[in-house]
Amino acid sequence: MKIKVGVIFGGETVEHEVSIISAVQAMNHMDTEKYEIVPIYISKDRIWYTGKMLMDIDVYKDFDHLKKYATKVAVYKKEGSIVLQSLGLFKKIVTEIDIMFPIVHGNNAEDGSIQGYLETLGVPYVGSKVLGSAIGQDKVVMKQIMSSVGLPIVPYTWFYDVNYYDTKEEILKEIKKIGYPVIVKPATLGSSVGITLVKNEDKIEEAINEAIKYDVKIVVEKVIENLVEVNCSVLGNYNYQEASVIEEVISTEEFLTYADKYIGKSKGSTTKGMVATNRVIPARISDKLHEEVKELAKETFKIMNLSGVARIDFLIDKKKDKVYVNEPNTIPGSLSFYLWDKTNKPYPQLLDEMLSIAIKDFKTRSKKVYSFETNILKNFNGLKGAKGVKGMKR
Numbered sequence: 001m002k003i004k005v006g007v008i009f010g011g012e013t014v015e016h017e018v019s020i021i022s023a024v025q026a027m028n029h030m031d032t033e034k035y036e037i038v039p040i041y042i043s044k045d046r047i048w049y050t051g052k053m054l055m056d057i058d059v060y061k062d063f064d065h066l067k068k069y070a071t072k073v074a075v076y077k078k079e080g081s082i083v084l085q086s087l088g089l090f091k092k093i094v095t096e097i098d099i100m101f102p103i104v105h106g107n108n109a110e111d112g113s114i115q116g117y118l119e120t121l122g123v124p125y126v127g128s129k130v131l132g133s134a135i136g137q138d139k140v141v142m143k144q145i146m147s148s149v150g151l152p153i154v155p156y157t158w159f160y161d162v163n164y165y166d167t168k169e170e171i172l173k174e175i176k177k178i179g180y181p182v183i184v185k186p187a188t189l190g191s192s193v194g195i196t197l198v199k200n201e202d203k204i205e206e207a208i209n210e211a212i213k214y215d216v217k218i219v220v221e222k223v224i225e226n227l228v229e230v231n232c233s234v235l236g237n238y239n240y241q242e243a244s245v246i247e248e249v250i251s252t253e254e255f256l257t258y259a260d261k262y263i264g265k266s267k268g269s270t271t272k273g274m275v276a277t278n279r280v281i282p283a284r285i286s287d288k289l290h291e292e293v294k295e296l297a298k299e300t301f302k303i304m305n306l307s308g309v310a311r312i313d314f315l316i317d318k319k320k321d322k323v324y325v326n327e328p329n330t331i332p333g334s335l336s337f338y339l340w341d342k343t344n345k346p347y348p349q350l351l352d353e354m355l356s357i358a359i360k361d362f363k364t365r366s367k368k369v370y371s372f373e374t375n376i377l378k379n380f381n382g383l384k385g386a387k388g389v390k391g392m393k394r
Helices: 016-027 057-069 113-121 128-136 139-148 161-168 168-178 199-211 259-264 287-303 335-342 347-366
Strands: 002-010 036-040 048-050 071-078 081-086 092-097 099-102 154-158 182-186 196-198 217-223 225-238 241-249 308-317 322-329
Touching: 002 092, 002 287, 016 036, 016 057, 016 347, 036 081, 036 196, 057 161, 071 092, 081 182, 081 259, 092 241, 092 308, 099 113, 099 347, 113 128, 128 139, 128 322, 139 154, 139 217, 154 161, 154 168, 154 335, 161 168, 161 199, 182 199, 196 199, 199 217, 225 287, 225 335, 225 347, 241 287, 241 335, 287 308, 287 322, 308 347, 335 347
Parallel strands: 002 036, 002 099
Antiparallel strands: 036 048, 048 071, 071 081, 081 092, 154 217, 182 196, 182 217, 225 241, 225 308, 308 322
């Protein structure tokens, strides 16, 4: 009997289209002898749909016209099973789901929102749990954690938009202390959305205003000179971590842009995703740096409470041979399958291992105690005069 895998993608996020590309790639590489694939697409207006047509990338070129052929659904738990139920006047169970596979990117999705919902339902799901997902989406919190455990990171500062409006001059002085050039980023977005390279203070306010369009929290980082950008993917959980081959990412601009990542040299293709990026595999760095990056990738993965597949991005000062951890991507574009393919782990095998990790983790966690059978409210006589349950009489 096949395992029914609900692949969740889309969502109300600026990385909506990137999620679609990543999910369609994954669904088209799953082992259909072992898994029954159930697409679960979340539109930008937060409506959930299912239907086999959603596995075709061409559907999304004009989804508003074609969505009438997909089925609107709600996901809930019924008699111990996770089901998709159609909406409308005549509701019916469309299918049951054995395990969920979120392939979402960005705010309102990858940041622990969907993971929290799946935790509430009590359904096994692939990838990082709520804490790891939330940390991985917030560039400020992740830097604070990495700094606290001694992982190497670049000098940075951060602030909220309201702080900038109230204390602009102080914030600009703090940025000047870091030293130009700097990178200005929205703190909780990915895919290089809202990012600006600023070479001098004449352009800093414009860059900050651009980032504020996308987020309430802004991070400003020192630009590394003699820069080489490399990425390493990690597969595993809290118990073990396996590192992929390392890629060197080549940008057509002064930093890796959204166009570099998802348009690149794909010649009109809309399904290449991160595969379209110009890259060198393996990265052109020394054996010593290769080993250092892999160890830092696995350490970062474990410290950040990640699971499944993540991609850890690094910045290297090639003149000083100094490595900095840039950020983890908890659900990376294209699930970094191209790195594992070069590590002799074909995409169907990678997906199978991710699903296996999720199932094993769910079984392990199910053995832990989360609630007690004893009901302390059974003989509770109300709050009148009570100072708390510790003082209750039997």
